[in-house]
Amino acid sequence: MDKSALLQNLKKAHPTAGCELNYSTPFELLVAVILSAQCTDKRVNIATKELFKVYNTPEQFASLTIEQLKPYIFSCGFYNNKGNNIIAMSKALVEKHGGKVPTTLEELTALAGVGRKTASVVLSVAFDIPAMPVDTHVFRVSRRIGIAEGDTVEKVERELMKGFAPEDWNALHHTLIFQGRYVCKSQKPDCAGCQISAQCKYYQQKLTEA
Numbered sequence: 001m002d003k004s005a006l007l008q009n010l011k012k013a014h015p016t017a018g019c020e021l022n023y024s025t026p027f028e029l030l031v032a033v034i035l036s037a038q039c040t041d042k043r044v045n046i047a048t049k050e051l052f053k054v055y056n057t058p059e060q061f062a063s064l065t066i067e068q069l070k071p072y073i074f075s076c077g078f079y080n081n082k083g084n085n086i087i088a089m090s091k092a093l094v095e096k097h098g099g100k101v102p103t104t105l106e107e108l109t110a111l112a113g114v115g116r117k118t119a120s121v122v123l124s125v126a127f128d129i130p131a132m133p134v135d136t137h138v139f140r141v142s143r144r145i146g147i148a149e150g151d152t153v154e155k156v157e158r159e160l161m162k163g164f165a166p167e168d169w170n171a172l173h174h175t176l177i178f179q180g181r182y183v184c185k186s187q188k189p190d191c192a193g194c195q196i197s198a199q200c201k202y203y204q205q206k207l208t209e210a
Helices: 003-013 026-035 041-054 058-062 066-076 079-096 105-109 116-127 136-145 153-163 166-182 201-209
Strands: none
Touching (some): 066 079, 136 201
């Protein structure tokens, strides 16, 4: 497979692909990504629109109790866990990083509630540092297309990082998400409306079986 051509076609199919979470600082993005776990970006944006009007710095969040934060993030689900993690993460930023969001994977994943995917999103989106966050869309679509075969998020991440140049990781990440969100859906992939079907392993297998 010509991976360069595939990426170009993904870019043509999704010219506006990018982060759909609303934020104005790296810290706000970090909070939003934590809230987005098992929740839609649309729902998170509704919650953070009000939340960030009141609290939007690590220092402010570090001083909150879960009872104070809960009304703003209740609609995002798992609010106790997410809220406690956000408060603990904020305290760590203030105490260990001068209130700044760190720019390395190791430092980010040491923060409460920040896994490898969340850290990679922050690096990629907030700081334009090459990273390959693998969410459910990236995992599903990359395997369907045939650019990854791994059966875990970590394996797929390694395959994509090995198969594409670092300068292409961010664009690949965003276009695969848009492909999965709007075209290559989990239950009913829109193969007829897909602009990369000619390069897709899943679609070619369907043609063979037809």
